[in-house]
Amino acid sequence: MSRTIYDEMRGLNGSGGNVLPHYRSYCDWLNAMPPDRLAQKRNEAEVMFHRLGITFAVYGEEAGGERLIPFDIIPRIIPAADWQLLERGLVQRVKALNHFLHDIYHGQAILKQGLIPSAKVLDNAQYRPLMQGLNVPGDTYAHVTGVDIVFTGPGEFYVLEDNLRVPSGVSYMLENRRMLMRLFPELFSRQQIQPVEHYPDILLETLRGVAPLGVVDPTVALLTPGAFNSAYFEHTFLAQQMGIELVEGQDLFVRDSAVYMRTTRGPKRVDVIYRRIDDDFLDPRAFRPDSMLGVPGLMEAYRAGRVTLANAVGTGIADDKSMYVHVPDMIKFYLDEEPILKNVPTWELRKAEDRHYVLDHLPELVVKEVHGSGGYGMLVGPAATASQRAEFRDRIIASPEKYIAQPTLALSTCPTYVDSGIAPRHVDLRPFVLSGKETRIVPGGLTRVALKEGSLVVNSSQGGGTKDTWVLEA
Amino acid sequence: MLSRTANDLFWMSRHIERAENTARMLDVTYRLALLPYRVIEAGEKWAEPWAVPLVITGLASQYYAKHNELNAERVMQFMVFDQSNPTSIHSSLQRARENARGQRGATTSEMWESLNATWLEMRTLDYATIDARGVSNFFDWVKNRSHLFRGVTFGTMLRDEAFSFIRLGTFLERADNTARILDVKYHTLLPSIDDVGGAVDYYQWGSLLRSLGTFESYRKVYRDVITPFRIGELLILREDVPRSLHACMNDIYEILQGLSEAERREPERLAGEIHARLHYERPQQIFDLGLHQYLMDFLDKIDALNTEINKHFLAPDYS
Numbered sequence: 001m002s003r004t005i006y007d008e009m010r011g012l013n014g015s016g017g018n019v020l021p022h023y024r025s026y027c028d029w030l031n032a033m034p035p036d037r038l039a040q041k042r043n044e045a046e047v048m049f050h051r052l053g054i055t056f057a058v059y060g061e062e063a064g065g066e067r068l069i070p071f072d073i074i075p076r077i078i079p080a081a082d083w084q085l086l087e088r089g090l091v092q093r094v095k096a097l098n099h100f101l102h103d104i105y106h107g108q109a110i111l112k113q114g115l116i117p118s119a120k121v122l123d124n125a126q127y128r129p130l131m132q133g134l135n136v137p138g139d140t141y142a143h144v145t146g147v148d149i150v151f152t153g154p155g156e157f158y159v160l161e162d163n164l165r166v167p168s169g170v171s172y173m174l175e176n177r178r179m180l181m182r183l184f185p186e187l188f189s190r191q192q193i194q195p196v197e198h199y200p201d202i203l204l205e206t207l208r209g210v211a212p213l214g215v216v217d218p219t220v221a222l223l224t225p226g227a228f229n230s231a232y233f234e235h236t237f238l239a240q241q242m243g244i245e246l247v248e249g250q251d252l253f254v255r256d257s258a259v260y261m262r263t264t265r266g267p268k269r270v271d272v273i274y275r276r277i278d279d280d281f282l283d284p285r286a287f288r289p290d291s292m293l294g295v296p297g298l299m300e301a302y303r304a305g306r307v308t309l310a311n312a313v314g315t316g317i318a319d320d321k322s323m324y325v326h327v328p329d330m331i332k333f334y335l336d337e338e339p340i341l342k343n344v345p346t347w348e349l350r351k352a353e354d355r356h357y358v359l360d361h362l363p364e365l366v367v368k369e370v371h372g373s374g375g376y377g378m379l380v381g382p383a384a385t386a387s388q389r390a391e392f393r394d395r396i397i398a399s400p401e402k403y404i405a406q407p408t409l410a411l412s413t414c415p416t417y418v419d420s421g422i423a424p425r426h427v428d429l430r431p432f433v434l435s436g437k438e439t440r441i442v443p444g445g446l447t448r449v450a451l452k453e454g455s456l457v458v459n460s461s462q463g464g465g466t467k468d469t470w471v472l473e474a
Numbered sequence: 475m476l477s478r479t480a481n482d483l484f485w486m487s488r489h490i491e492r493a494e495n496t497a498r499m500l501d502v503t504y505r506l507a508l509l510p511y512r513v514i515e516a517g518e519k520w521a522e523p524w525a526v527p528l529v530i531t532g533l534a535s536q537y538y539a540k541h542n543e544l545n546a547e548r549v550m551q552f553m554v555f556d557q558s559n560p561t562s563i564h565s566s567l568q569r570a571r572e573n574a575r576g577q578r579g580a581t582t583s584e585m586w587e588s589l590n591a592t593w594l595e596m597r598t599l600d601y602a603t604i605d606a607r608g609v610s611n612f613f614d615w616v617k618n619r620s621h622l623f624r625g626v627t628f629g630t631m632l633r634d635e636a637f638s639f640i641r642l643g644t645f646l647e648r649a650d651n652t653a654r655i656l657d658v659k660y661h662t663l664l665p666s667i668d669d670v671g672g673a674v675d676y677y678q679w680g681s682l683l684r685s686l687g688t689f690e691s692y693r694k695v696y697r698d699v700i701t702p703f704r705i706g707e708l709l710i711l712r713e714d715v716p717r718s719l720h721a722c723m724n725d726i727y728e729i730l731q732g733l734s735e736a737e738r739r740e741p742e743r744l745a746g747e748i749h750a751r752l753h754y755e756r757p758q759q760i761f762d763l764g765l766h767q768y769l770m771d772f773l774d775k776i777d778a779l780n781t782e783i784n785k786h787f788l789a790p791d792y793s
Contacts, residue, residue: 227576240579251478253792262477264635264787265735
């Protein structure tokens with residue numbers, strides 16, 4: 001893995017390099033743009049996002065705390081050839097993950113073959129025994145997958161993680177595009193940029209396509225934990241775009257193993273639930289009895305095959321960080337293909353040999369909790385202080401099975417509008433893969449950018465921003 | 475539509491209408507307090523002007539738990555700004571905004587922006603500010619924001635079921651409030667028995683008409699002196715007066731007819747019954763029974779109607 005930082009506009013030579021072909025047209029436009037006009041457009045964007053209420057709730061702030069995710073007005077541009085490769089790789093990977101989930105909850109061939117140690121799956125809290133033997137429509141488990149990708153060089157991609165539970169962020173992909181088209185319509189006539197606006201249509205098509213067998217005109221609803229959830233804006237946005245009901249647990253009830261909504265015209269049957277609630281909170285009778293968010297009896301209806309949940313219950317077993325290392329093997333095992341996308345080399349600290357290496361090289365590595373997410377509970381070796389590293393060392397020695405380690409990747413940078421002007425900042429990419437009757441991806445995704453100079457942490461909860469992501473027409 | 479959505483929309487418009495009506499009620503109180511009145515003695519069930527809003531909203535004991543004296547500033551604090559009073563103007567505007575926030579998909583963005591802006595401005599106000607600017611200006615502001623919201627709703631919203639529940643909330647709250655404001659006069663004592671039909675009596679009725687925005691209508695309809703009998707007729711029975719009980723019930727009955735299906739007829743039936751009585755009532759019957767008693771009976775029926783609407787539309791219990 002190269003340690004040189006790849007800039008997506010100027011290549012491997014960093015800020016001294018020539019502008020790459022796919023950025024040229026944009027760069028010409030940008031150079032001709034007076035700086036004060038750019039500043040004015042940036043303010044305009046901020047005012048508009050506030051007015052439209054495109055915010056995310058922040059836990060722990062004063063009641064109803066709402067905050068904007070910073071939007072960067074400089075788009076990220078991906079050439080068509082790179083995208084084609086990426087798309088093939090993503091489809092391949094998500095197909096393999098769906099095969100894996102079906103296998104784990106049925107014959108468990110991959111465990112019998114000894115490719116993955118059985119205990120690692122069956123003793124994992126993310127493995128859901130009540131899914132064992134249950135058939136789901138089309139054998140699809142992960143209907144919506146958000147795969148986090150980083151670029152390290154031209155055509156060089158690594159998968160950071162596969163998010164198969166309730167990945168969020170797609171509303172920002174759509175709103176960012178809408179905002180950029182509104183601010184700079186002329187850009188979209190200069191270049192052929194592939195559209196992303198049809199995402200809600202194909203999401204709805206995907207969801208309707210996985211209705212229980214025999215349902216002719218399925219009713220789909222989006223289940224949200226409610227207004228205090230950080231992604232609530234996205235839930236309302238998607239429900240509105242798809243024209244489906246946005247329901248909370250209290251709006252649904254189960255009678256004779258079927259799920260109904262409480263409506264002003266009486267009970268209405270629901271066939272597919274796009275749920276944005278974690279497994280644990282879905283049904284107080286099956287999972288956490290203290291959950292007020294779920295629907296009592298939902299799992300009973302699910303197991304009876306009278307309602308489809310998207311994503312299925314139990315997908316967490318496939319995106320657990322301890323399972324990540326096995327995804328290339330899954331691709332070979334289920335599809336008999338070579339993996340197109342690379343995994344980041346990963347040390348599993350439960351293995352003595354790996355552990356010794358990692359403890360000797362902590363300043364160079366990133367250590368992550370196996371069950372962690374959102375950029376919390378991780379150690380970025382090069383950025384950490386000696387005492388933080390010492391603390392992590394103790395934690396690793398105390399319970400090594402809880403951690404994995406990876407080299408610090410040289411994440412690519414993109415030109416970004418910051419206080420000091422336009423400067424390169426590190427980015428990642430989350431494309432959204434939809435699986436149902438077929439596997440589809442809208443060309444693009446959510447680009448997250450670390451606004452702090454040199455920072456590699458792009459999470460919105462930790463000061464990251466977002467960009468519009470352009471995939472150019474071939 | 476989802477019952478929870480209908481419930482949120484219904485309460486969104488009720489809360490806005492309530493804020494407006496609370497402003498109207500305080501406005502009439504303020505006007506009455508400027509006229510001569512007799513201070514009540516211990517044990518009397520009548521009230522002096524500043525107690526009237528507390529009596530007719532049933533919040534007197536809650537008020538006295540916090541305040542040991544009765545004056546304009548204290549009552550205004552309680553009825554306008556007190557967040558622990560669920561019907562204060564502050565609470566009403568906040569709740570209307572919260573109801574709307576959860577239902578952005580069922581309303582228009584202009585409705586949301588109007589409510590949001592109202593709430594953001596309300597948050598910056600306190601008693602000292604509105605007292606310095608003149609409390610009447612504040613009441614006008616509240617009324618104007620309510621008019622604006624109603625206008626935006628009318629001018630931008632799809633005429634669907636959501637629209638019906640929004641209108642239903644408005645008219646139910648308005649009917650309730652017109653009845654309560656009409657009753658204000660019952661609770662307000664004249665300086666002495668000799669003043670019945672005198673100047674103070676006249677001004678009190680006049681203030682009441684003004685607070686409901688119907689003073690000019692009265693003049694146009696009757697072209698004559700103000701009498702309680704005619705005020706009762708105007709605000710209860712005349713269907714061409716937009717805040718009258720009859721006018722409100724016309725709308726409520728019509729909306730419920732549109733919402734009803736085979737198994738959900740009870741709210742419509744009950745509304746029809748209340749409506750029919752208003753439609754065919756003789757003014758004399760009201761005064762034979764006593765205006766106060768008539769209004770109390772009406773409020774009981776509206777209460778029963780609310781219960782049915784809840785049971786059939788807003789919070790049905792199927793499981």
